[in-house]
Amino acid sequence: xxxLDGYLVVxxxxxxxGPSAGLRLADLGARVIKIERPETGDICRHLYTSNVIMNGExxxxxxxxxNKESYVADLxxxxxxxxxxxxxxxxxxxxxxxxxxxMERLGFDYESVKAVNPNVIYGEISGYGNAGPWKDKxxxxxLLQSLTGLTxxxxxxxxxxxxxxxxxxxxxxxxxxxxILASLVRKSIKGEGALVQVSMLESAYxxxxxxxTTYYYDGKLPERSEKNNAHAYLGAPYGIYQTANGYIxxxxxxxxxxxxxxxxxxxxxxxxxxxxxxxxxxxKSILAAHLLTGTTESWLAVLQPADIWxxxxxxxxxxxxxxxxxxxxxxxxxxxxxxxxxxxTRCPIRIDGELMTSPKGSPALGQDNAAILHELNxxx
Amino acid sequence: xxxxxxxxxxxxxxxxxxGPTAGLRLADLGARVIKIERPVKGEAGxxxxxxxxFIDGDxxxxxxxxxNKESYAADLxxPEDLERVxxxxxxxxxxxxxxxxxxMEKIGLDYxxxxxxxxxxxxxxVTGYGSTGPWASRxxxxxLIQSLSGLTYxxxxxxxxxxxxxxxxxxxxxxxxxxxxxLAALIKRGKTQKSVLVEVSLLESVLDLQFEFLTxxxxxxxxxxxxxxxxxxGHAYLSAPYGIYKTADNYLALAMGKLHEIGKITGADISAYxxxxxxxxxxxxxxxxxxxxxxxxxxxEWLAVFEPKDIWCSEVLTYAQSLHHExxxxxxxxxxxxxxxxxxxxxTRCPIRIDHTRLYSxVPAPRPGVHxxxxxxxxxxxxx
Numbered sequence: 001x002x003x004l005d006g007y008l009v010v011x012x013x014x015x016x017x018g019p020s021a022g023l024r025l026a027d028l029g030a031r032v033i034k035i036e037r038p039e040t041g042d043i044c045r046h047l048y049t050s051n052v053i054m055n056g057e058x059x060x061x062x063x064x065x066x067n068k069e070s071y072v073a074d075l076x077x078x079x080x081x082x083x084x085x086x087x088x089x090x091x092x093x094x095x096x097x098x099x100x101x102x103m104e105r106l107g108f109d110y111e112s113v114k115a116v117n118p119n120v121i122y123g124e125i126s127g128y129g130n131a132g133p134w135k136d137k138x139x140x141x142x143l144l145q146s147l148t149g150l151t152x153x154x155x156x157x158x159x160x161x162x163x164x165x166x167x168x169x170x171x172x173x174x175x176x177x178x179x180i181l182a183s184l185v186r187k188s189i190k191g192e193g194a195l196v197q198v199s200m201l202e203s204a205y206x207x208x209x210x211x212x213t214t215y216y217y218d219g220k221l222p223e224r225s226e227k228n229n230a231h232a233y234l235g236a237p238y239g240i241y242q243t244a245n246g247y248i249x250x251x252x253x254x255x256x257x258x259x260x261x262x263x264x265x266x267x268x269x270x271x272x273x274x275x276x277x278x279x280x281x282x283x284k285s286i287l288a289a290h291l292l293t294g295t296t297e298s299w300l301a302v303l304q305p306a307d308i309w310x311x312x313x314x315x316x317x318x319x320x321x322x323x324x325x326x327x328x329x330x331x332x333x334x335x336x337x338x339x340x341x342x343x344x345t346r347c348p349i350r351i352d353g354e355l356m357t358s359p360k361g362s363p364a365l366g367q368d369n370a371a372i373l374h375e376l377n378x379x380x
Numbered sequence: 381x382x383x384x385x386x387x388x389x390x391x392x393x394x395x396x397x398x399g400p401t402a403g404l405r406l407a408d409l410g411a412r413v414i415k416i417e418r419p420v421k422g423e424a425g426x427x428x429x430x431x432x433x434f435i436d437g438d439x440x441x442x443x444x445x446x447x448n449k450e451s452y453a454a455d456l457x458x459p460e461d462l463e464r465v466x467x468x469x470x471x472x473x474x475x476x477x478x479x480x481x482x483x484m485e486k487i488g489l490d491y492x493x494x495x496x497x498x499x500x501x502x503x504x505x506v507t508g509y510g511s512t513g514p515w516a517s518r519x520x521x522x523x524l525i526q527s528l529s530g531l532t533y534x535x536x537x538x539x540x541x542x543x544x545x546x547x548x549x550x551x552x553x554x555x556x557x558x559x560x561x562x563l564a565a566l567i568k569r570g571k572t573q574k575s576v577l578v579e580v581s582l583l584e585s586v587l588d589l590q591f592e593f594l595t596x597x598x599x600x601x602x603x604x605x606x607x608x609x610x611x612x613x614g615h616a617y618l619s620a621p622y623g624i625y626k627t628a629d630n631y632l633a634l635a636m637g638k639l640h641e642i643g644k645i646t647g648a649d650i651s652a653y654x655x656x657x658x659x660x661x662x663x664x665x666x667x668x669x670x671x672x673x674x675x676x677x678x679x680x681e682w683l684a685v686f687e688p689k690d691i692w693c694s695e696v697l698t699y700a701q702s703l704h705h706e707x708x709x710x711x712x713x714x715x716x717x718x719x720x721x722x723x724x725x726x727x728t729r730c731p732i733r734i735d736h737t738r739l740y741s742x743v744p745a746p747r748p749g750v751h752x753x754x755x756x757x758x759x760x761x762x763x764x
Contacts, residue, residue, distance in 0.1 A: 003568035003576075016592070028564045049592070049617035051660050052600045063595035132710030138635070142614045142622060143694040146633035149702050151624065153546030155536045160624050160631055160696050162614040163545050164534030164607070170589060174556045179732040181563035182384035182409045188570040190382065195735050202731035205713050207552060209728045213444040214431060215699045216714070216726035222546075222699075230523050230544045233430035240527060240542050247542050249527035251519075277432060311524035313542045315604050316597050319530050327513025330587055331598065343598040345591045348554075348584035349561040351568070352577050 002029025003351060007184070010035060010091040011068070012108070014042045016166055017125045017139075017200065018097035019064045020173035025093070025180065026067040027347035027356045033069045033372065034363065035084065041070070041365040055340040057362075063344050065362040066334045072366035075106045084108075086376045089116050093180055095123035099139070100130040110195050119193040121183045123176050128201045139200050141166035148204040149222075153211065153232050157224045172203040226281045228288055235277030236284050240313055241291040247313035248296050253303075255283055261302050264290040329355060336361035381737045383410025388566070391416055391469060392449065393477035393489075395423040397522070397548055398582060399506045400445045401555030402562065403476065407448040408730035408739045411474070414755065415446065415746065416465060419453040422748030436719060438745065444727055446745035447717045453749025456487045464761040465489075470498050471759055474562055478506035481516050495575045502565045504578040506558055511579065522548040525582040531590060534616050538607040554585035593617055610667040619659035620666035624696055625674040632679050635692035639666070645685055646673035718742045 007030040011022040019034070019042070026032040036042050044064065045057045052059045071087070073080040088094060094113050096103055103109040103124070110122045127139020137143065145151055145162050155161030179196035187193060205212055211222055214233065222232035228239035230249075237250040237258060250258075255276050259267030266286045270276065276283065291299060296312050303310045319325050332346045340361065347356035388411040392403040400415075400423075407413040417423050422438075425446075429439035452468070454461040466489075469475060475494055477484055484490045491503045505511070508520020518524070523544055526532055531549075532542030558580045565576035587594065593605060596617065605616035612624040614633070621634040621642055634642065639659055643650040648669040653662050674682065679695050686693045702708055715729040730739040756762045 001568070003564035024560060049596055050600070050606055051657050052596050054599055059596040059599055060592040063592045128707055129711045132707045134707040137694070138692045140635045140692050142633050142635045143692060146624065146694050146696040147702060149697055149699040151696055152698055155540065155543055155546070159612060159626065161536050161543070162624060164536070164614070164616055165590065165593065167545070167549070167589070171556070174553070174560070175731050178405060178556065178559050178563065179734060181560060181567065183734065185563055185566045185570070186382070186384040188567060194384065197733040198731055199711070201707070201711060202713060205728050206731040208547065210430060210441055210444050211547065212699065212703065213725070213727040214433065214440060215703065217433060217440055218431070224546065229546065231546055238523065240532065240544060242541060249523050251521045251523045274432065309519045309521045309524060311527045313527040313532060314530060315533050316530040316594065317602060317604065319528065324509055324513050324515030327515070328510050328584055330584060342595070344595040345587055348557050348580060348588040349564070350579040351561065351565060
C-alpha cells in the first residue's frame with residue numbers, strides 16, 4: 001500500500017507550484033482531482049516550452065499533472081458550485097494557488113470550506129504572502145528570483161543570472177506538500193484539520209537560508225568568482241573547468257595537493273588554507289589553464305583514487321547512457337485515457353523499497369466529470 | 381496551536397546538509413530532534429564553513445542548519461555507548477542517516493537491526509546516488525551531483541559552458557523530499573502500526589527538480605536544452621522576453637507574455653515576429669532588440685509604465701535591498717536564535733505557516749553532546 005491511499009485531494013491550483021504538490025501527494029497514494037475551468041482548463045495546458053506539443057497540450061502540463069483526474073466546473077455557476085461542494089465535503093485536502101482574495105470572492109476560502117468540512121486540511125500558495133506591498137504582484141518565478149536576491153549567486157561575477165528553471169515554484173510546491181503531510185500526521189493523531197500556507201517569497205528565502213544568515217552576520221553581499229563560479233561563498237577549486245575534451249567538476253581538495261596530483265607546480269605555493277578563498281580567482285585561473293591540457297578521463301583517473309571530490313559533467317543524453325543512471329530506474333512510461341503514451345520521471349522518494357510509480361497519464365480536460373458526478377449521486 | 385509534529389522524537393545520525401536540513405524542518409514543525417554525534421568533535425558538518433565564518437567553534441552554516449535541535453554524544457564503536465543509543469532508538473519515532481552504503485550495517489544500526497529494536501520506527505536514509513549501482517560509493521556532493529545530472533546546462537547562456545546553480549540545490553531539494561517521505565511514512569505507520577523505510581538520494585532529487593524539461597526531452601526526440609545566447613536570458617525553454625535586462629541605472633526582469641505590447645511601449649521594432657512560435661524561434665533577435673531599448677531608461681521609469689499594464693516585471697534586488705524591504709518585513713521571515721552566551725544570531729524561519737501561525741524558535745544549534753546527561757536521565761539510558 002502507498003502511504004496516502006484513501007485520501008482525497010481537491011486541487012484548484014494551476015501552473016506549477018500547486019500542481020507539483022498535488023503530483024507528489026498523488027504519487028504517495030492520494031486521489032487528486034483537478035478542478036478546472038470549462039474550455040481552457042489549467043492555463044498550463046497551453047503554456048508551451050520550446051514549442052513542444054504532446055497530444056495537443058504542453059509537455060510540462062503532462063509532466064506536472066499525470067496521475068490525476070480532471071473535473072470541470074464553472075466557479076461562477078450556482079449548479080456547478082453546488083456539485084463542487086458535495087465533492088469538497090468528502091475531501092481530506094483542498095488546495096489552491098490563487099492570488100490573495102480570489103478564493104474569498106469565489107466562496108471557497110478556508111473559513112467557508114471549514115464550515116462544511118470541519119477537519120479539512122486546506123493548503124494555499126501565494127506569491128508574496130497575504131499582506132504587504134507585494135501581495136497583489138504576480139507570483140511568477142523569475143520575478144521572485146529577481147526580488148529575493150537569488151540572481152546574484154549563479155554564473156560568474158557581473159550581472160544577475162537567474163537559475164534556469166522555476167526553482168521557486170518547485171520549492172513552494174514542495175513546502176506546501178510538507179505542510180499538508182505534517183498536518184495529516186497531526187490529524188491522524190488528534191483528528192483536527194489545518195490551514196497550511198506557504199508563499200513563493202518565504203520559499204525563496206528558505207532556499208537561500210545559508211546565504212541570508214551569512215549576510216545577517218557579516219553584512220556582505222555574495223561575491224561570485226570572476227571565472228568558474230559555482231558558489232559565491234566557497235573558495236577554490238569549487239567549480240567546473242573545461243578540459244581538452246569536455247568539463248570536470250571539482251568540489252574540494254587542498255590547493256597544493258591538487259598541484260601535486262595534477263602536476264601543476266604553479267599551485268604548490270598556495271599552502272595557506274585561507275588563500276583558497278581570498279585568492280580564488282588567481283588559483284582558479286591557474287587551474288583552468290592547466291586542466292585544458294588533459295582530458296576529463298585523465299584527470300579523473302588521477303583525482304578519484306586520491307579521494308578528491310570530482311566528477312565528469314554530463315548532459316541528459318550522456319547521463320542516460322550511464323549505468324549509474326540506469327540503476328536508479330528513474331524513468332517511467334504513463335498512458336492517457338485515449339491511449340497516448342509518454343515517458344517521464346517518477347517520484348524521487350522510495351518507501352519500503354518500493355518506487356512510487358503510477359501508469360496513469362495526465363487527464364484530458366473534464367475526462368472524469370461523469371464518473372465523479374455518478375459517484376457523488378450514488379454515495380450522497 | 382499544537383505544532384503538527386509535537387510529541388514525535390527524531391534521532392538524527394545525518395551529517396552535512398541534506399539530512400540535517402530535513403531534521404531542521406521536522407524540528408520547526410514541532411518534533412524533538414536529537415543529533416547523535418561522535419564525542420567532542422561532533423558531526424563533520426560543524427567544520428564545513430562558507431566564507432570561513434565560525435561561531436563558538438562551529439561554522440555559521442552548521443548553526444543555520446542545526447538550530448532547534450539537541451545533541452547526544454555517543455561513540456558508536458564503544459559497546460556501552462551503542463547500548464545507550466539502542467535504548468534511545470527503542471523510544472524514537474524516526475531515525476535518519478546519510479552514511480555511505482555499508483556503514484550502518486557495520487555498526488549494527490542498519491534498518492533490519494533497528495527494526496528489531498523498534499518495530500514501529502521510521503528509518504530514513506539519504507544517499508548520493510541510491511544504494512545500488514556503480515555510482516553508489518561515489519561521494520554524494522552537491523556540485524558533483526549537479527554536474528552529473530544535466531542541471532548545469534539550464535542556466536546562463538549557450539556559450540557559457542556548464543553553469544551550476546550557485547547554492548547547494550541538490551542537498552536542499554533532497555532534504556525537502558526526505559521530509560516528505562518521512563511524513564508520508566508516519567501517516568502510513570498510523571495505519572499499519574509497522575516500521576517504514578524511507579530512501580532518497582541527491583541524484584534522484586535533482587532529476588525530479590528537472591522533471592518538466594526531462595519530460596520534454598524524453599518526448600521531443602531527445603533535444604538538449606536550447607539556452608539563449610543573450611546575457612540575462614532566464615530560461616532555456618521559454619520564449620522572449622523572459623529574462624533580465626540592463627536598464628540605464630540597474631536591471632529589469634521581464635517574465636512571459638505581452639511581447640507586442642512591450643515592443644510598443646519600449647519602441648523596439650519586433651513587428652516581424654508576429655507568431656507565438658517566433659517568440660521562441662527568434663528569441664535571441666527579439667531579446668537583443670528589447671535590450672537596446674530597455675538600456676535607455678531607468679528601472680523605475682520602465683516599472684511605472686509596465687506595471688499599470690499588467691506586464692509581468694520587477695526590479696532586480698540584492699540582499700541589501702530585499703531583506704530590508706517592507707514586503708519582506710511584513711512576512712516576518714527573519715528570526716533570532718539565542719546563543720548560550722546570550723548573544724543572538726539572525727536567520728530565516730520555517731517557510732510554512734500553520735493555522736495562521738508562523739513557526740519561530742529561539743533554540744540555537746547545540747554544542748556536541750551538550751544534552752547527553754539530560755537525555756540519559758530522561759530516557760533512562762544508563763540504567764542496567
